[in-house]
Amino acid sequence: MASLNPDDERAEELNTLQSIYPELAIEHTNPFTAHIDLLVAPTIPLPGIFEPEHVVSRLAYLPAIHLDIALPAEYPANAPPLVNVSTTPSWLPSATADSLAKEAHSLWEEYGGAQMLFAYISYLQEAAETAFGLSEITLPSGLQAELESYSKRMKRELFDKETFDCGVCLEPKKGTVCYRMERCNHVFCVACLQDYYNNCIQEGDVNNVKCMSTECGETRGSKKNARLISPKELLQIPLALETVERYAKIKRKKKIEADPHIIYCPRSWCQGAMRTDKYPKITNVREMDESDSETDEPVKSATDEPLQADGPEKRRVGTKGMDRLALCEDCNLAFCTVCLASWHGDFVSCQPRDTSQLTEEDQASLNYIMRNTSPCPTCSVPCQKSYGCNHMTCFQCKTHFCYLCGAWLNPDNPYEHFNNKKNKACFQRLMDMAEGDMAEGNVQFGGARGAEQMAAFWEEEAMRIQMELDAQHS
Structure with missing residues (x-):
């Protein structure tokens, strides 16, 4: 096996390079021949266009540049190094590879016959950060899976080491x-x-x-x-x-409930939402890669029909023909979005159903919510306090408000409300009901809840007086 002559300039340079780049491998059979693989991780992922399907994939890591170095006997004084640049698989355009190889000769001339391999390797590493000046690469579709897998694997391997x-x-x-x-x-x-x-x-x-x-x-x-x-x-x-x-x-x-254009199945045992392309049913979460903003607003329908308040729900009016047809996504019932009856065809005239009359169970639930919760002043979601102070933050929209009177509070200084003497109903009442709404049900409220509280009081008072009058006449 041949060995390096320590007095040879070529041996000195390769030894120095190997101490800087331990991954540099020197051939045992030819001590003046070496090779090294250089990482290609562009600062901006390089778009790869895979033909003929024209699929675009952004590659954060690409297979390493393989650099072969051969130092002739005349190097460095009278001859440049012989280098070859390649990749496996062959993703680097041949013209770019040839240009990178020619740069070694240019650097040798620039250094005036001095040792220049370190400068050349540094040049290749810097060029790799900008993807060698390439804006994109066009490759056969057969390489797509391999390159994407390599990029993902390298990203994880380097991340794990940090x-x-x-x-x-x-x-x-x-x-x-x-x-x-x-x-x-x-x-x-x-x-x-x-x-x-x-x-x-x-x-x-x-x-x-x-x-x-x-x-x-x-x-x-x-x-x-x-x-x-x-x-x-x-x-x-x-x-x-x-x-x-x-x-x-x-x-x-949450999206469906916030969209006033969604109509629900009229079957009391179902109540599923109507089918819509805007909110497709979930089939496989492994393929759901969308990211939604916290404040996404429901997209308006193409017709943007006016809404008519009709009891506790909102019904579309002015719809014609098949625009009225809806299918329940749960039980597949075909029904009319105007009258909520089973689908009756295009040419039947119908009117919105009167849904103002609640069932006894629904009325009892509504009464409980009105008497035992404070609505958010922004989104009207009912909130009930289980413990703590009366500075509330709405779970739904993050609005700061007072639990006692329902007033909006400045997020930067929410406690000013409770320290202001002008707010007589809430002044110095920050810790009222600290044990929760249900623990102290006799607290006086303000705002909408206070009005409901007073209405309930006078209703009970009227009933009491009526009972006393009935007793006197019996």
Whole structure:
């Protein structure tokens, strides 16, 4: 086996290179021949166009550049190094590979016959960061799966080797027990993510299933709502499949309930929502990779029909023909969205059904809600306090409000309301009912709940007086 002559300049340069790049391999049979693989991780992922389907995939990592080096006897004084640049599989355009190889000769001339291999390798590494000046690469579709798999594998391998400070527990953790958020690249340990997201989903607080970094959503000093995490990404963290399915179903249910254009099945035992392409039924959460903003508004329908208040629900008016036909997504009943009867055909005239009369059970539920909850001043969701002070934050829309009078509170200083003498009904009553609504049911309220409370009082008083008069006449 041949060995390097320590007095040879070529041997000195290769020894130095190997101490800098331990991965540099020197051929045993030819001590002046070496090769090295260089990582290709563009700062901006390189778009790969796979033909003939013209599928575009953004590749964060590409198979390494393989550099073969051969040093002739005249090197470095009188001859440049012989180099060859290649990749496996062959994704790098041949013209680009030839240009990279020619750069070795240019550097040798620039260095005036001095040792220049370190400068050349550094040049290749810097060029790899910009994807060698390529804006995109066009490849046969047969390479798509291989390149995507390589990019994903390299991303995970390099991430696992790093150490990160978890953004929640602030402890240093190896990448093997951490997760990098796909959209914003913030890093948290898996244990913290699982604890937080599992708790949010269990409590139904799906609007907080988003990146936990306080910096998320900040753009040039302004604060925007961070986007919700997609079901597909939650499975990658990973969360249990049944937990992610619950998340997707609750999120869909909230969207449907917030959309006034959705009509529900008239069958009392069903009450399923009408079928709509806007909110398709969930079939496989593993394929759901959309991320929705916390404040997504329901998309208006194409016809944007006017709405008519009709009892506790809103009905569309002015619809014609098949526009009135709806299918229940649960029981498949075909019904009319105007009169709520089973589908009667295009040419039957109908009127909105009178739904103002509630059942005895529904009326009892409504009475309980009116008497034992305080509505949010923004979204009107009924809230009941189980313990603590009267500064409330709406679970649905995050509005700050007073539980006693229903007034909106300034989020920056919510307690000013309870310290202001002008607010006579709430002054110094921050801790009233600290044990909860049901523990102290005799507290005087203000606002809408106070009016309901007074109405109930006078109704009971009238009944008492009537009973006394009836007793006197009997």
